[in-house]
Amino acid sequence: MLHELLLICQLAAPSPGDYFKIQVVDAQTGRGVPLVELKTTHNVCYYTDSNGLVAFHEPGLMDQRVFFTVKSHGYEFPKDGFGMSGTALEVKPGGSAVLKIKRVNIAERLYRLTGGGIYRDTVLLGLKPPIREPVLHGRVVGCDSIQGILYHGRLFWMWGDTGWPAYPLGNFHMTGATSALPSAGGLDPDIGIDYDYFLRDNGFVKEMAPHSGPGPVWLDGLITLPDEAGRERLYAMYARVNNAMETQERGLMLFDDKKELFEKVVEFDLKAPVKPAGHPFRCEVDGKQFVYYDPGYPFVRIAADARLLTDSANYEAYTPLVDGSSKESPKLDRRADGTLRYTWKKDTPGLSPADFSKMIKDGVLKQEEALIQTADVETGKPFQLHGSSVYWNEYRRRWVMIASEIMGTSMLGELWYLEADTPLGPWVYGRKIITHDKYSFYNPKQHPVFAKDNGRIIYFEGTYTAFVSGAPVLTPWYDYNQIMYKLDLGDERLALPAPVYELSADPGKQVLGRWDNVAIGKDVPTIAFFAPDRPFPGSIPVYQQRSEEGSALLVAGERTSKSGVERPLFYALPSDVPAPPAGTVPLYEIAREDGRQRLYPTTAEAPAAGYKRSDTPLCFVWRSPYGGAPPLPPKERIDPAPPE
Numbered sequence: 001m002l003h004e005l006l007l008i009c010q011l012a013a014p015s016p017g018d019y020f021k022i023q024v025v026d027a028q029t030g031r032g033v034p035l036v037e038l039k040t041t042h043n044v045c046y047y048t049d050s051n052g053l054v055a056f057h058e059p060g061l062m063d064q065r066v067f068f069t070v071k072s073h074g075y076e077f078p079k080d081g082f083g084m085s086g087t088a089l090e091v092k093p094g095g096s097a098v099l100k101i102k103r104v105n106i107a108e109r110l111y112r113l114t115g116g117g118i119y120r121d122t123v124l125l126g127l128k129p130p131i132r133e134p135v136l137h138g139r140v141v142g143c144d145s146i147q148g149i150l151y152h153g154r155l156f157w158m159w160g161d162t163g164w165p166a167y168p169l170g171n172f173h174m175t176g177a178t179s180a181l182p183s184a185g186g187l188d189p190d191i192g193i194d195y196d197y198f199l200r201d202n203g204f205v206k207e208m209a210p211h212s213g214p215g216p217v218w219l220d221g222l223i224t225l226p227d228e229a230g231r232e233r234l235y236a237m238y239a240r241v242n243n244a245m246e247t248q249e250r251g252l253m254l255f256d257d258k259k260e261l262f263e264k265v266v267e268f269d270l271k272a273p274v275k276p277a278g279h280p281f282r283c284e285v286d287g288k289q290f291v292y293y294d295p296g297y298p299f300v301r302i303a304a305d306a307r308l309l310t311d312s313a314n315y316e317a318y319t320p321l322v323d324g325s326s327k328e329s330p331k332l333d334r335r336a337d338g339t340l341r342y343t344w345k346k347d348t349p350g351l352s353p354a355d356f357s358k359m360i361k362d363g364v365l366k367q368e369e370a371l372i373q374t375a376d377v378e379t380g381k382p383f384q385l386h387g388s389s390v391y392w393n394e395y396r397r398r399w400v401m402i403a404s405e406i407m408g409t410s411m412l413g414e415l416w417y418l419e420a421d422t423p424l425g426p427w428v429y430g431r432k433i434i435t436h437d438k439y440s441f442y443n444p445k446q447h448p449v450f451a452k453d454n455g456r457i458i459y460f461e462g463t464y465t466a467f468v469s470g471a472p473v474l475t476p477w478y479d480y481n482q483i484m485y486k487l488d489l490g491d492e493r494l495a496l497p498a499p500v501y502e503l504s505a506d507p508g509k510q511v512l513g514r515w516d517n518v519a520i521g522k523d524v525p526t527i528a529f530f531a532p533d534r535p536f537p538g539s540i541p542v543y544q545q546r547s548e549e550g551s552a553l554l555v556a557g558e559r560t561s562k563s564g565v566e567r568p569l570f571y572a573l574p575s576d577v578p579a580p581p582a583g584t585v586p587l588y589e590i591a592r593e594d595g596r597q598r599l600y601p602t603t604a605e606a607p608a609a610g611y612k613r614s615d616t617p618l619c620f621v622w623r624s625p626y627g628g629a630p631p632l633p634p635k636e637r638i639d640p641a642p643p644e
Helices: 002-011 120-124 353-361
Strands: 020-026 037-039 045-047 053-056 064-071 086-091 096-103 108-112 146-151 154-159 162-164 167-171 175-179 217-226 232-241 247-256 261-268 281-285 288-293 300-303 316-319 343-345 385-393 398-405 414-420 429-434 440-446 457-465 481-488 498-502 527-531 540-546 552-556 570-574 584-587 590-592 611-613 619-622 638-640
Touching: 020 086, 045 053, 053 120, 146 217, 146 232, 146 440, 146 457, 154 217, 217 288, 232 261, 281 385, 398 429, 398 440, 398 457, 414 440, 527 570
Parallel strands: 020 096, 385 440
Antiparallel strands: 020 053, 037 045, 037 064, 064 086, 108 481, 146 154, 154 175, 162 167, 217 232, 232 247, 247 261, 281 288, 281 638, 288 300, 300 316, 316 343, 385 398, 398 414, 414 429, 440 457, 457 481, 498 527, 527 619, 540 552, 540 570, 570 619, 584 619, 590 611
16 A cells, blocks of 8 residues: 555656756856757657756656766767766756756757747746746747748747647648847847747637638748838748649738738749749848848849839849740850850849759859859868858858758758858858758748847757658657757857959969959959958968069968058968868969069969979968859949848
């Protein structure tokens, strides 16, 4: 009888004091890490909540030593002498333990944004969660890709297919919410977001884009523009798909503020060659306002006039195809001298990374002619992007991209950081910032309205899902939900190679410069090579001074001037670096025998008569993948709009 009473007590609902509290923290920041798996020796798994907490109370395992394997995507836990990544804990009711885990990811995982049980263990432990609805809000247990924009002074959020507890099928016509800006009473983005969902009478999220046709409806491309009366209006691109996710209908929708839902404005021709999608941004180009859409890369745009949005013929793509040509039968737009011409066209599609790859494989296009040339800064190995989010970053004074990779070390779980001089590029060298082990993390979205320290700290999220990942087990609570990350752009590992241009038209008088040195309205010059514009581990500064005849003289190593420390032109790896990264090339000095002129090529070709190459390289830089000038339009004056 006593044994039975003890068993009943063990099985009764535990109180907060009955739990053993385990917190997993980032060894670098001390912050709790969500999405860490703790697994017992008999394969019972627990997952830390958004505070990095596990409330452990397992009948039969209390008041004894329990070993937990500890693992998480992009994080490492120390191994013991037997190679086990885990630790044994003395598990007692009311006790606690803190485990430190090393972050391999450059980006820091902060918290889960959607779904059930976001702060489940925090609540079980009797602790105060940082958000209003910590365990189930709007009855949402899972939802697909995020869209977000500032609208009427509040943040407006949209998600795709959404699950609920009542049945395996939920809302397939978009879920919506709003939230207050941090400056207007909203939470700090380090803490979380308090959503105000648009709800049905039964408490589940409402259909934000109802449609009479069969199949799910997905929205993206959210943009705000004034109507003819000057009122701010919210527009979105929509696609209705079938069960095979094939698009059956595309078009434009407009948000009705009174009805609190999107209504169809116009249906586009499915065969229209230019397809706006993704996460758009606004900017002013040579005095004219544009909306740039980002269906992978921001190569689609339209004049920022609401009256133009309704006609698919008004959207244009930046493309090397001849007017009216198609991807199925591509014809390249070449000048009389055979060089490839990229221009904005309204009746011709842009090319995706897969399109460029196919045309190169088919021999239609040379590798160096492709606008898209993404490569790993460490290995020089190309990688192919699947979806991205691009915005101007004031801290870097460059355009910043957060992008997911397809067919990387996971199918869709690798995220990269890249920078470029213009929205069109050149997007070349990237650094991986997030990795996943057989799990997907797709459709990333930057939140520039949350950026701190003049853009040094940025925030972004993406969809964590087992979709096309090959994951043997779906992660409880987390699967098919949004996770927020934080990235410090001041991290030395993000000092990426940027273009160094040939500014002089005289090949005998090489003068190098950055994008700021290229004149507005002038053709983009040849890229001599790529090199970071700020220090990175093991780097040396390289300065440029002019010789008497006007050519450049590069000097490596720290130096000062009468007015103080000079600003380097670029940073590079020293010539004696023991193992330069595979993507780098030696930069030699070639000088005229009389010493009057110097050139700095990255090729191993023998110098011309009357010139001599230095015995050792000046430094190591990163090669340019383009045959000459990158295929960009003449330099435009681009003024980004305020963050959206």
